[in-house]
Amino acid sequence: MKSKTKFSHDSLLDRQATQELLITLANAINKGELAFQESEGELALTPQQLLQVSLRASDEGDKQEVEVKIKWRTKEKALADTPPKIKTKAGKR
Numbered sequence: 001m002k003s004k005t006k007f008s009h010d011s012l013l014d015r016q017a018t019q020e021l022l023i024t025l026a027n028a029i030n031k032g033e034l035a036f037q038e039s040e041g042e043l044a045l046t047p048q049q050l051l052q053v054s055l056r057a058s059d060e061g062d063k064q065e066v067e068v069k070i071k072w073r074t075k076e077k078a079l080a081d082t083p084p085k086i087k088t089k090a091g092k093r
Contacts, residue, residue: 054070
């Protein structure tokens with residue numbers, strides 16, 4: 001199966017099936033291995049110990065929505081060990 005870098009899936013599920021999907025996702029995150037498959041290929045992800053989680057909810061009358069976004073880095077981001085240089089104009093605070 002071909003390896004992919006993106007996966008997208010949309011479906012209309014009842015509450016029970018949605019709950020089962022979320023439990024499966026939670027278990028995969030706990031295990032540290034997420035594998036998404038479709039006919040064109042597979043996307044395998046490896047969640048790290050620290051995850052950036054964003055949660056949003058909205059109620060727009062006839063449309064309600066909950067959005068969960070989970071991100072992590074597979075490699076540590078290089079950070080500078082010195083402060084940035086900031087220029088100021090003379091006489092201004």
